[in-house]
Amino acid sequence: MAFPFITSKTIIKIFLLFPILIFFLLSLSNGDEAANTTNEVTNIGAIIDVSSRIGKEEKIAMEIAAENFNNNHSKTHKLFLYFQDPGQDPLQVVSAADELIKEKKVQVILGMNKWEEAALVAAVGNKANVPVISFAAPAITPPMMQQRWPFLIQMANNDSAHIECIAEIVRAYNWKRVIAVYEDDAYGSDSGMLSLLSGALQKFDSEIEYCFLLPPVSSLSNAGGFVLDKLLELQKNTQSRVFIVLQSSMPMVSHLFREAKKVGLVGRESAWIIPESVTSVLDSVNNSVISSMEGALGIKTYYSNAKGYDQLDFWTPESGFSENLVMNKSTEKIAGRLAGPVKRSPKGWAMPTKQKPLIIGVPGRTSFEKFVKVDYSQTPFKYDGWCIEVFEKVRENLSYSLPYKFVPYDGNYPDLVYNVYNKTYDAVVGDITILANRTQSVQFTQPYAASGLSMVVPAKPEGSPWLFFKPFTWNMWGATGIILIYTMLIVWFLEHQFNPAFSGPLKNQIGSTLWFTFSTLFSAQSEKVYSNLTRVVVVVWLFVVLILTSSYTASLSSMLTVLRLQPVEDIEWLKSSNSKVGCDGDSFVMSYLQNVLGFNPSNIIKVTTESDYKGHFENKSIAAAFLELPYEKVFINKYCKGYTTSAATYRFGGFGFVFQKGSPIARDFSEAILRLSEAGILEDLEQKCLTPSHQGSSTPSPTSVWNKAVGLAKYFYNGEISTALERAPSLSHTPDLEDHWSSSRWEEVSTSDIPDNIIQASPPAEIELSSS
DSSP, X not given: OOBSOOOHHHHHHHHTHHXXXXXXXXXXXXXXXXXXXXXXEEEEEEEOOTTSHHHHHHHHHHHHHHHXXXXXXXXXXXXXXXXXXXTTOHHHHHHHHHHHHHTSOOSEEXXXXXXXXXXXXXXXXXXXXXXEEESOOOSSOOTTHHHHOTTEXXXXXXXXHHHHHHHHHHHHTTXXXXXEEEEOOXXXXXXXXXXXXXXXXXXTTOEEEEEEEEOOGGGOSSHHHHHHHHHHHHHHHOOXXXXXXXXXXXXXXXXXXXXXXXXXXXXXXXXXXXXXXXXXXXXXXXXXXXXXXXXXXXXXXXXXXXXXXXXXXXXXXXXXXXXXXXXXXXXXXXXXXXXXXXXXXXXXBOOOXXXXXXXXXXXXXXXXXXXXXXXXXXXXXXXXXXXXXXXXXXXXXXXXXXXEEEEEEXXXXXXXXXXXXXXXXXXXXXSOBOOTTTXXXXXXXXXXXXXXXXXXXXXXXXXXTTGGGTTSXXXXXXXXXXXXXXXXXXXXXXXXXXXXXXXXXXXXXXXXXXXXXXXXXXXXXXXXXXOXXXXXXXXXXXXXXXXXXXXXXXXXXXXXXXXXXXXXXXXHHHHHTTOOEEEETTSXXXXXXXXXXXXXXXXXXXXXXXXXXXXXXXXTSOSEEEEEHHHHHHHHHHSTTTEEEOOOOEEOOOBOOEEXXXXXXXXXXXXXXXXXXXTTHXXXXXXXXXXXXXXXXOOOOHHHHHHHHHHHHHHHHTTSSOOOTTTOSSGGGSTTHHHHHHSGGGGGOOGGGSOGGGOOOOOOOOEEEOOO
C-alpha cells in the first residue's frame, strides 16, 4: 500500500476488486453446491454514508462493479446490493446491520469508513456468522483482534505507515514542535492517531505542543466564526507553526484554511500537513479553497496511474524519501508524496517581526557587571556587558533579521530561566549556565564560554625573616644541636691531648672543636685529626650532615616554590571546620553547594557584588568563595596579588543563550556561535571585555625567577657583559641589565639552553686525615 492523490477513477478501480473477493468468500462457504445451483443470488449489504462524497463514490463503484459482474462474469450467479445509510448516529450502524442480516438476508456486509463503526458491525456479524468487510482500519491494531472479530476482514491498512511518513517529514525539516489538528467525530475520539503521532515524533526528538480539537462541523451554526476564534487563541498561546491535520471532513478543512489564511497562519513560516482523507477529494473543491491551502503538504497512497498536484517526493518505510519510486510488480509498497507548491522551507515557528519582536529577558542585577549591566538611569534602559556583546555578534552573523526587545528581570537566575518555559519571555540573554535540569524545560544554544566551579581563597603572605627555620620542626632543630654538641665533645676528648690544633687554653680548645664540627656542614677543613677513633666519629658525623642538608634543602625548596592555600586546605576541610564560604545568592551555586557538595546552609554567605567578595575576605567573614570560571577570571585579574584559586573540579555545560523548546532560532544561534568560535572572534571578545589587562600586580613565580636567573647566568657567560670586576666596577655600566631582567623573554629560558661547562658541582667538603 502507499500514499498520493487518488482520483475517483482510482477509487472505482479499487472497488472493482470487491465482487471478486466476495465471490471467492462465498465459494469457500458454499462449495460445489454454489457451483451447481442455477440463478443463485448473493445478497450483499453495504453500510455507507451516502451524504459524503466518499460515500457517493463508493455507492457508484459498487453498483458499477455488481452490474459488471452480473452481465459479464456469471449467468447463473447474481449479486444483489442493499444499501443502508446510518448517518452520523453510531446507534444507527448497529440497527442497519441487524436489518440487513435479519430482513434482507445478506450474506456479507461491507462499508464502514470509520473504525468505530466497523467494530460495532463486526460484533453483530460475529453473532450471525456473517462476514464483515471494512473499508477502515484502527490506527493501532488491537491485541487479539482475530479472536475478538473472527468474521472481520479489513480492506485497509492501519495508520502507522501514514503517521511514520508524517514524522519523517517533520524530521526532514528539523521541526521540533508541532500542533495536532483533528475534528471530533460522533464517537468522541481521535481513533488513536494522536497517540501514534506522539510516539513517532519522539523518535526524532520532536513533540506535540498543542492539540487543536474541533467539534463536528455539523454541530456548529457558524463554523467559520468558531474556527477563527480558536485560531486567534492558538496564535496567542503557541509558538509552533507546524500544523498536522490528523482527521477532518472537507467542509471543516475549508473553514480551517480560509480562516487561517486571514490571520497569517498559512504561508511564510507556517507549514501544514494534510491527511489522505483530505487530499483524496481536493479535485472536487473550488479554487478559493485550493488557493487558501497553497503550500500545504499532502500525503496519499501512491498508484502508478494516479494523478494530482506537484509531486515533490516519495517515501517508503524501507528507503525513506526518494525522488523516484521503483515499485515491485508483485508487492505493493508504502509510499508518501508531498503536495506543493513549496518555494522555500518554512521554519515552522512564530518568527519575530518589528510589530512583534523577540522578547528577551536580561538579568537585572548581577554580581559581576562586566558580564551584564543594566543602566536604569537612561531612557530607554541601556544594556551593556560581555554577554550582550556576544549576543550582538551572533545576531549579526545570522542570515536573517531578528527584531528584539530587552526586558530586565530583577530576580534570581532559576526564575529567569523558568520564565522562558512559561512563555513570559521568548529568550534569555546573560550569564546563564547550562545545567541538565534546565535543559528539560528550555532549549540552550551551543555554549559560548566554558564554565566550572572554582574555589578562591586568600594567598599565603609572602616573606618571613624566620622562613629558614621552618623546614625543620623545633624538635628536629633540638636533636640536631644535641648531635652537634655530642660530636664536638667526642672530637675534643679524642684530639685535645695529641693534636696541636686542639691544644692550648680550655677556651681555645672549645672554640677550635666547635668550629671544626660546625664548619664541616659547609666546607673543607685544614685541621688534621690524629686518632683513628676521631676519624670514625667524623665519618658518622658527615653521613648525618649529608642527610640533614639534603632534607633541609628539599623542604626549603618546596616552601619557596609551592604557593600554599592559607588557611584553607580543601573543601572537606571547609565543611569539617564549619568555615563560612561565599557565593552568588541569585545563581544555582548556592543550591549546588548545599545539595551536591554538602555544605551547611548556615555556613553559606550570599554575596551580591564583586567588591563584596574582597570585603568579606578582608573582615574574615568568609574563608573561601565559590565562583564559576568566567567570574574567577575577572576576580583574579583584578585582585591577583592577594588571592589564589583551586582547579575547577566540577565542570558545567558553559554559558549559553536560552530559548523556548523547539525554537529554530536556537539552532541558528548555535551555528553562528560555532562559526564565531572557529574564527577566534569570541576569544578576542572575551579578552577585550573580561581581562583587558592585568590590573593586579602579581609576584613572579618561583619558576620564572629561576628561569630568569639561568638566563642572566647565560647572559654573563656568553660575554655579553664583561665579568671582570675591574672592567665592571658598578652595575651602572651594564647596558640595559634591568631591562633584560624584567623582560618577558627570560621566561623562555630553560636549563637545556645552558652550556654543559657552566654547570659544575661545588667541590666536596674535604678533611685532611693524617696518620698518627
